[in-house]
Amino acid sequence: MQKxxxxxxxxxIHLGALQHYVFCPRQCALIHVEDAWRENVLTVRGKILHExxxxxxxxxxxxxxxxxxxxxxxYRLGIVGRCDVVEFHADGSVLPVEFKAGKPKEDLSDKIxxxxxxxxxxxMLTIKITRGAFFYGKIRxxxxxxxxxxxxxxxxxxIAAVHELVRDKRVPMARYMAKCRNCSLLDICQPRAMNERKxxxxxxxxxxx
Numbered sequence: 552m553q554k555x556x557x558x559x560x561x562x563x564i565h566l567g568a569l570q571h572y573v574f575c576p577r578q579c580a581l582i583h584v585e586d587a588w589r590e591n592v593l594t595v596r597g598k599i600l601h602e603x604x605x606x607x608x609x610x611x612x613x614x615x616x617x618x619x620x621x622x623x624x625x626y627r628l629g630i631v632g633r634c635d636v637v638e639f640h641a642d643g644s645v646l647p648v649e650f651k652a653g654k655p656k657e658d659l660s661d662k663i664x665x666x667x668x669x670x671x672x673x674x675m676l677t678i679k680i681t682r683g684a685f686f687y688g689k690i691r692x693x694x695x696x697x698x699x700x701x702x703x704x705x706x707x708x709x710i711a712a713v714h715e716l717v718r719d720k721r722v723p724m725a726r727y728m729a730k731c732r733n734c735s736l737l738d739i740c741q742p743r744a745m746n747e748r749k750x751x752x753x754x755x756x757x758x759x760x
Contacts, residue, residue, distance in 0.1 A: 558629030564713050566623075566632030566667050566741055569706070571662035572713050579713060580722040587739050602673055623648035628710050634668050645672060647683045654689040659705060660696035661685060666706040669698050 564583065571579035581587040608619045616639040624631040636648040647668045651661060669680040685694045696702075715721075727742035734740065 553618060555627065560624075562629075562714070562718075563624065563629050563631040564710075564717060566630055568713050568717075569630075569667055569709050570664045572709055572716070573658055573663055574730070575728075575734065576712075576716065577723045577725055577740060577742075578734060580716055581716055581736055581740060582722050583713070584722055587736060589742055590596060615639065618726050623668060623675060625667075625671045625674045627674060628667070628670060628707065629714060630671065630710060632666055632668070632671070634672070637672065643678075644682075645676065645678060647680070648686060648693070649683070650686050650688070652688045654687050655685070655694060659702075662736040663706045663709050665696060666696040666698050666702050667710065670703070670706065751755075 568583045571582055574672055610617050610619075618637045618639070619635065621634045621637045622632075623634055634647050635650045638646040638648060640646065647665060649661070649665050649668070655661070665683040665685065672678070673680055676691055681698055683696045683698055685696065686692070687694060725740050725742035731737055731740070731742050
């Protein structure tokens, strides 16, 4: 049986890096390797929402105990962050709830971030968490997510990829896509310019004698 390894706190990566990586590995590297950051309207909306939620408070609503802004970590996976809300129910179940300013995304970035929160809570509390939830500000309702084995495998794969990216201090090449228009780092990344330089280099080599 292979011995399980654990990360030191110096090697922890932030939970937010997982969402950045799924959206774009280059964006993740620019933020978490190059320390580049710039706000846009989408990031400001998200920041304001999380400031309202992450209040480090505790309350009871009937049989449900609610903790806001709970700090979490996993030594097994080497990740650290905070949960917007964690609900402790009378039946012993625990439900992490993540607040998002927008609407459900087509990619897995939100679900992987939520699953990573659950993995941290499972390690810290020695329990099994089967579900999580999002509250999306744009549609003003809660969306339940099943934390099945496939999502767990995908989440751990992304965590390993981000660790490798940060450890190797590697910044992937830029590649322009439609979603680049919503990225706050568009001016720093300059994916169109990178594509144009690659094309110029290719044409130069093609017609050189």
